[in-house]
Amino acid sequence: MEIGLNHYLVLSTILFSIGLIGVMRRKNLLMLFFATEILLNSVNISFAAISHYNGDLTGQMFAFFVIAIAASEVAVGLGLLILWHKRHNNIDLDSMSTMRG
């Protein structure tokens, strides 16, 4: 059984969807951030796979930058999280709705 590009794309999509589910259902901010990591990672698989099947390095480059971006986001995200936690002693996003309408 040959594993083709489509297999990887489907896998990537499934993972992406799991990420989406996480994004939508998580109320704990930390775990919500985990879900966004999943999103970015799932795409990386596709990039690597396309890169492999096309024999082109660009995909790997993209994945590389995505990893860098993900890492930076973690830094900022955690910073915000800590800030929020310091003030409110929770990281529940339901507590975060003072602005509305």
Added chain:
Amino acid sequence: MLEPVNISLESLNLMTLAPMLVPIVGALLILIIDFFKSEQDRSLYVMLSLLILGIDFIFLIESAEIFTENGTIMGVFDVMLIDGLAILSQFIIVGASMLFIPLALSQKRFHEFSYPEFFALFLFMIGGFQFMVATDNLILIFVGLETASLALYTLIAMHNRDKSFEAAVKYFTMGALAAGFFSFGSMVFYALTGSIEINQIAQVLQANNYENIEFVLIGVVFMLASFGFKLSIVPFHTWAPDVYEGSSAAMAGYMSIVPKIAAFVVAMRLFEFLIQSGIIWLEVILYALVVITMTMANIWALVQTDVKRMLAYSSISHAGFVMAAILIGTTQANSALFLYWILFSFTNLGSFSMLWISRQKNLPAGQSSDHSYNKFAGMVKTAPIAASIMALFMLSLAGLPPFALFWGKMYMISSAVTADFIVLALIMALNSAIAAYYYLKLIVYMFMKEPMKGSDGNVSVTNATLSLKTIIGFAAVGTIFAFLILNTLLEFITAFVYGSGY
């Protein structure tokens, strides 16, 4: 073994990097100054930033001249793309930033402006946006975008109060999701074309005659979602009012202009060729998005009780309006986009600055938000000039001639008409009427109501300083006399947009 690569320095066109490098170097400079001599007054950083942006502006003028002579230039392994769009949008980005930065010198001290990091991050952000617009490489767009966004999240949070944290977290989280969408979208395009440069993508897709239209569309969907977030297109707009409310008024005004023009340029690069190639689905979807964004945002703005939130929704609506340019896709429409945005910058920054000068540290009793309508009641009696200027901005935003935004609106609607989007043109026009209601509401409060009891009359200008007033005066003059420079502006923009092939 790999062959060594020989590259001549000339072929790199390193000059293309100059405008972007200026703010980055400037940011580093500020960091270094802070490192050696901390506890400096904010005015130092404000002026320093202004100077750096000034230099940036000069570089931009330089590259504009080069563009008029040589046309589009690729640089540094063809990653940099300095075309008319890049230059125009950078003008807007840098110009708006220059208008914004003096707002830091407010009467009262606010957290963010007291720290040099703010200015460093601010300059980094500008650098990020400049990179984002000056390339057609999705990687660089992505990285530039994230650089800017991360800095922006921090800038918002640095206002340092609960609402701003909340705003930053919301913006950040949704931004992360949008980043996921962006990378997914890029992946689809990459899978289809083996390239992540928009020109290449366009060429390959055209060569293939859009065989895999479903795949293209999926890519487009994710890109739209991602840029929809940045441009606050309904239903990806939900962050906008909260973030605007949470951040300082000055910052909110800034956010309504600069990130969006950057996103518009990328959206233009990305979607224009698709529109041109006649993908009806994209037209329909953009049509729907444009109409929904304009109309719904207007409708939501109607029911707001806080001026800043109202302006937030109004900004969303304006973004939707301008989004129509991408749908229409003619040279006139794209020129209209830039024209509109330049005029919008003046007016919107002006109106947010008016909010900024009325900012109090502690909310008086009976007010639940910083800039509730009530606060402005009877302003014409206590501060007639301020009230008149505010009214001027509101009328301009409503699209009343001969103030700045009218010309943008007119040109945009004209471009819709010219491209046979008559119904769209009508919708765009009538939306101005809906919008007029909430702008008028503020005017009504200011001019036709009695001041609230117990207000000392000084509320509306409590945060004013000379530098703030200068900026507002500048914006006001720009708003009133826009028609005088319109011809020059239009010629300039059209030449640049046309020269870049859009």
Added chain:
Amino acid sequence: MLDNILSILIFFPALAAILGFVVDKNSIRTYGVAVATIEFALSLLLWFFFDNSASGMQFMEHIALVPVFGINYIVGVDGISLFIIILAAFFTMIGIASLTDTKNVKNMIITLLFLQMTMVGVFASLDAIVFYVFWELSLVPMLYIIGAWGGPLRIYASVKFFLYTFAGSLVMLVGILVMAYLYYQTTGQWSFAILDWHRLVLPENYQLWLFVAFFFGFAIKVPMFPFHTWLPYAHGQAPTIGSVILAAILLKMGTYAFVRFSLPMFPDASVYFMFPIAILAIIMIIYTAMVAYAQKDIKQLVAYSSVSHMGVIILGTFALNIEGISGSIFLMIAHGVVSGALFFLVGVIYDRRNTKLMSEFGGLAHVMPRFATIFGIMIMASVGMPLTINFVGEFLSLLGFYQQSHILTIIAGIAIIVGAIYMLSAYKKMFFGKVTKEENKNLPDVNKRELIALVPLVIITIWLGIYPKPVLGPISNSVESLVSLMHEKAVTKEAKARIPNPSTLIIRTTAQEAY
């Protein structure tokens, strides 16, 4: 000086308004009167140097504004616009002179001067965009006047006024842009100059759509049934000066625009829509007259009567012949004078009693005979008594439309009956009978300041009613060329037939001596 007189007329009040910020509160009225008088004198100068025999535009000025996009500052007057400009200057002058509101009088006068700029601008501009600029800009001062000095519902009324007209104008803006695009398609260059557009012959289906687009903007301004409901509120709530200017000048923008834009640009569409519009106009005439009869508030009554008369103007305009169009333009001026005066008169009594309910009055003829006389004259003018200014306009309008449709004119003619009904019954309620209310027994008669405003209006009403020629002549000349333009431009057979060809008419200057 004469080369730029129109620009001076337009921008002098605005400049004066800006300088007015400096003038002390106590002297501002004198300042305002002085400025308005100068402006009026200038407008008379314009008339003096106006070539009565020429039919084309005069005093043209041309300054490039956005040449890339064909927007130019072009102004000029012909017989159609000349008198409305004079009227605007005149009403601003007597309005300021008779201003009785003491609250924030400085803001009021500055606003009025700005308003004057926009009014003159609308009637003088010959570039669609410049026209549109003034057209829209005129909303702002009026919004402020109604909203800041109005009655209890002033905010609702002012916002309604603004939004309604604004919405209509935006549709018109789209129309303007389409028109410019069509011009661009045909000639290859952008132009918003109305005179250029007049030369553009359009296919009928384009004309229809464009006509509709422009119609929305104009009809709401006029206001035509069923877009009229903002008007009673605006009038009912506005201060006297606001109502006066609104009725006398601002409403005329709509009807003027019909003559300036719709007719010459879309002759076939005008013919096509003639009957629907005439029917709307007739509904306006009769229906609003009946509604006026049901009013309890004298100001609302005058407001509705205003709508009713605007119906006659519309009817005259869409008669599409020289008699009708000249009549409608003359009626614009007449209606401006008469309804302006009526609003002044209502203001006089409102100042004294702070109520506008007719039931609060009665027998005023006993206590205020001079007031009753002037009111009576104006009411008679309003119902179209011959030898008053209104009659000339109404007669010509109806006469003109009679050529197009007998039945509709007969129905429209009911105007003279229903008009008499509501006006006379209102007059009876207010002035006749015994003085029943104690408060009314000692009301002072009109004072000097009020007479300053009213007497000139009475004089004009009668003078132009007896001798309309100085006004009607130039109007007639310009309308003649307008009609011949329409006739030439018309593409459909029906339009050619409906629009008379003036060159075949026998224009007489004296009665034949065959007697």
Added chain:
Amino acid sequence: MEMFLYIALFAPLVGSMFAALFSAKPKTLIAGIIPSALLFVSFIASSILLVYVLQTGSSIHVEMMTWMATGELYIPFGFVVDQVSVTMMMVVTLVSTVVHVYAIGYMSHDKSFNRFFAWLSAFVFSMMILVMSDNFAGLFIGWEGVGLCSWGLIGFWYHKESATWAANEAFIMNRIADLGMLIGIFLIYWNTGTLQYDEAFAAMPALETDVLTWMGIFLFIGAMGKSAQFPLHTWLADAMEGPTPVSALIHAATMVTAGVYLIVRASPLYDLIPNVGLFIASLGAFVALFAASMALVNRDMKRIIAYSTLSQLGYMFAAAGLGAYWVALFHLMAHAFFKALLFLGAGNVMHAMKDELDPFKMGGLKKVMKGTFIMMTVASVALAGIFPLAGFFSKDLILEVAFIDNHYIIYSVLLFTAALTAFYSFRLVALIFHGEERYKLFGIDPHEAYKFMLVAMSPLLLLAVIAGVFKMTYFEMVTQVLPATEYHIDSPIVYWIITIGTQLLVGAAIFYAYKKYTSRDIKVPDGTSAMEKSFGYKLLSNQYYIPYIYEEFVAKPYGKISAFFWSEIDQKIIDASVDGIAKAFYNTGENTREMHSGNLSTMLKWMVAGTVGMLSLAVVFGLAARHSDGVASILSAIGVK
């Protein structure tokens, strides 16, 4: 001669404006004398013009200035003095001079004395314009002008509700007719291209009969209003609320005859359309009978005279309709004299009786008011048409016309009406001047009017007696412009039978009236007698219930419909839908703002939902791409390229 023309025309205007100067001031005698004097000047000028016209047989035509000129339309202020208009001028100036002088006495106690003369002279001026104009538009000016003055004079005592009501009624009713007139004018303009009498009439024979018929009908509608013909007649009786000199001048002698004048003026038109003429004649005959019947039972002195005026107008229309224009005009003139006299006499009585109008409350006044008694009796005799007074020559001529033209129905109606006329006239005279002195019951102390008032009335008395003498002179003069049909019954026997028969009939009616109403049994009716309860009496005394019908089925519904239009349609439908649009937007905003719950999770869900939505559309499009043709057509319909 032009100078006299202008003097005749503008002297009343000057008088009016002079009196108007004093209008706000208390009574000034001079404000009455000067206008009267000026009217006399006008009368003299008119007389000179009459003499000129009589002598030369030519007419004077002047064009003062342009009024309206646009397109093909050219309307000057042009005046013409020809045989017809000079007759009218004479009548108008004479009667009005008399009335003015009379009014100086009659109104002497009124605080609005000055205003009265301003209005009255203004009326004369309008009337002069009406009769002298050389075109239909000028006629219309006068037409509306007299309407206006009539409004001002009926409602002269504006503190009286009934007076102002009557004034408005008169104005509005006239307006209804004026619309017809206006349409007639439009028709004339668009068909003949001019409004000048001479040119228009010259062009008319070339027109189609249909058009001419419509012209005739519409012009006659105009005449119907001014001359209070059925069904627009109700205002005339109500107009008696005005001061009596007004009734004499406006509502008897001059204004109400303007309709007849119009028909006479437009004789070239009506000659072309005999069917319309017949209709006019029939309507006239009907109105003559109709009005006379109402006069039979009325208990208001002035109303009785008003109905008699109406009845006589019916005669004039009958004559004019039958083409006997000069006869109509002649009767108009004679009628003006004796009817004005009658009214002025009634005014004297009213003064004497402290404004009491019910003749049943008078009786036996001949003792205290000898002069008035004589004048009213003579006027009544003239009205009844007894030889040799004016009425005989004019009215009997009309009967003859009807007879000669073989319109026997009209003839018999008119004849019967003549009897009725005699009856009610002398019923009135008998009740007022003869019988018991019933007024004593009401504690009134009557007295004769001022001497000069009686003197002022005397020219009318004279003319009422001798007007018939001028018949042939008049005929010769006027037939230079009007159709000169002489009406002679061929067989002298028939002629004498008719003439004497008529006289006998009338005499019998007079006798019967005297007999019935001079008896001592006459009481003030209290609504209990059998006659008063009878249907016929009620019908007549309620004026055939026509005012009631107008009130119930026109005026009230009009008010209700107006109120309905305002409160239901204007406010609840039109305005509510405008506000509804605004509210719909606002409510949409209120209802959907929950989308911004401020909850991050919701926001994220919206983002995902938006994306998924677009994805679904993408798939749909994938399907649609296969059926692209159909889709494209739908899309192009909404404006997508």
Added chain:
Amino acid sequence: MFEAIAFYLFSFLTISMFYITVTTSQALYALTALAAGMIFISAFFFILGADFLGAVQIMVYSGAVMALYAFGMMFFDTTREVKEKQGNRFVIVGLSLVAAVLIVVIFAAPIVTDNITALYPITEGVGNTQDIGMVLFTKYLVPFEVAAVMLLVAMISGIILAGKKMDLSLTLMDEDEIKEMKKEEENKKVLL
């Protein structure tokens, strides 16, 4: 064959790990599962011959990111079970399923693409890292540098946000309070 087995195995593993991450109510489980998932993903990179990427993945995620999260979790109270109020599950599941199904359905069809030319072809016989280095420092030099700036921004942001500078809010303090605070700081410095 080996590739297929490896693909399915790791697919199963990553999917289940990520599934645990998004569904578990224990933050610690989630973190662990995420880390595991990341490492399994790197396996795909190795399978696909992207050795450098695999290494970076492990280093950055398992090293840096996870360490950061771990620190963060120490900061928060992670021992207790995370209670999450769920709104309408139907919406969540529905949306995700629709999204997944739509994309999967489309992707299940093979992508037919011509005209794809590898712009930066993988050079045979050269190590992946070397290959990448070559491209990274020529073509992607600018993005690389911008990424460096981005990391710098992230670093500064992290420091600012989590550091002491945000402890006192000048935004919320009155001007007088700020002045007092500044004075105190001055005094402290003098004392030091």
